[in-house]
Amino acid sequence: MTPQELQVGLYRLSDNGLILGQRLSAWCGHGPALEEDIALTNTALDYLGQATLVLKQVAVQEGLGRDEDDHAFLRDSRQYHNLLICELPNGDYGFTIARQYLFSAWYRLFLEKLSTVSDEFMAGFAAKALKEVRYHHQHASDWVLRMGDGTTESHTRIQQALNVLWAYTGEFFEFDATDAALVETGCWVDSGSLKSAWEKEVRALLESATLVVPADTWFQTGGRSGRHTEHMGHLLAEMQYLQRTYPGAKW
Amino acid sequence: MSKDWPLWEIFIRSKSGLAHKHAGSLHAADARMAIENARDVYTRRMEGVSIWVVESKHITASSPDDKELLFDPADDKVYRHPTFYDIPPEVGHM
Numbered sequence: 208m209t210p211q212e213l214q215v216g217l218y219r220l221s222d223n224g225l226i227l228g229q230r231l232s233a234w235c236g237h238g239p240a241l242e243e244d245i246a247l248t249n250t251a252l253d254y255l256g257q258a259t260l261v262l263k264q265v266a267v268q269e270g271l272g273r274d275e276d277d278h279a280f281l282r283d284s285r286q287y288h289n290l291l292i293c294e295l296p297n298g299d300y301g302f303t304i305a306r307q308y309l310f311s312a313w314y315r316l317f318l319e320k321l322s323t324v325s326d327e328f329m330a331g332f333a334a335k336a337l338k339e340v341r342y343h344h345q346h347a348s349d350w351v352l353r354m355g356d357g358t359t360e361s362h363t364r365i366q367q368a369l370n371v372l373w374a375y376t377g378e379f380f381e382f383d384a385t386d387a388a389l390v391e392t393g394c395w396v397d398s399g400s401l402k403s404a405w406e407k408e409v410r411a412l413l414e415s416a417t418l419v420v421p422a423d424t425w426f427q428t429g430g431r432s433g434r435h436t437e438h439m440g441h442l443l444a445e446m447q448y449l450q451r452t453y454p455g456a457k458w
Numbered sequence: 459m460s461k462d463w464p465l466w467e468i469f470i471r472s473k474s475g476l477a478h479k480h481a482g483s484l485h486a487a488d489a490r491m492a493i494e495n496a497r498d499v500y501t502r503r504m505e506g507v508s509i510w511v512v513e514s515k516h517i518t519a520s521s522p523d524d525k526e527l528l529f530d531p532a533d534d535k536v537y538r539h540p541t542f543y544d545i546p547p548e549v550g551h552m
Binding site: 240241242243245246249342345346349353 | 463484485486487490491494495497498499502
């Protein structure tokens with residue numbers, strides 16, 4: 208495992224939280240009910256906290272005297288390694304919840320496995336994050352059930368969201384040479400091995416929510432290697448605005 | 459049927475051994491959602507180890523008009539406080 212491979216691995220871990228946290232924080236003040244507004248904002252903060260921990264580790268590994276903020280705010284689009292699903296615009300509440308569900312069902316399985324690796328930082332991080340993600344997963348599952356088995360309107364909206372999002376779920380299970388090098392040194396998980404457990408769980412929940420599991424056709428790819436959707440540049444422009452305009456600003 | 463979610467009263471126990479205390483109220487569609495919402499609204503800063511929720515309509519409250527009838531008679535019954543006993547020192551704080 209080279210230092211570059213480790214850095215990409217850490218970015219793959221940190222950037223899902225960083226980018227999805229940025230997306231979810233846009234719901235602050237716009238949630239469908241005060242209680243849900245707070246729930247999603249809490250989730251956003253959980254993700255940002257997780258990203259902070261991992262980016263601190265990136266800075267330590269790198270040893271150039273930079274900190275987690277430099278890594279969060281001063282990279283260009285191609286240097287982010289998040290899954291594409293995390294950067295998609297929020298859409299309506301059904302879309303946001305459908306994404307939360309599909310992502311957290313995978314992320315939970317991923318962290319459960321990561322908590323058993325030999326690398327101390329990775330295992331420790333996973334054990335800590337898992338507590339938060341278990342709740343995100345439960346919260347999103349409950350909402351998928353309510354919306355799917357709710358009114359015609361809620362059913363239609365969440366079904367449409369699932370149909371769009373499905374093409375982005377293939378990326379959860381990708382495994383390339385970098386992943387392999389990290390697995391070999393005991394600090395990573397072969398995500399491909401999680402696919403059957405994820406499908407089984409998602410299928411069961413969607414069926415009990417009276418929703419149709421979309422058919423596997425083709426899957427979007429690229430985020431984990433730094434190739435992003437058209438939405439990423441806009442997201443970064445907003446997220447990085449302050450650090451780009453006032454370099455080194457602190458508060 | 460009302461379009462709004464019903465109101466729930468939330469009780470939080472802050473530490474093992476203490477009683478649940480009323481923390482406030484919130485809206486939720488069912489009991490499970492009420493617990494999740496209570497977790498998000500009232501325990502963000504480590505306030506709790508246990509949550510009770512009860513739909514507000516199930517709480518019967520005493521009427522403010524009955525205040526005199528219910529509570530005033532206790533005013534002059536100081537002997538109901540256990541302040542006339544000598545507590546042995548080994549009992550400690552009671």
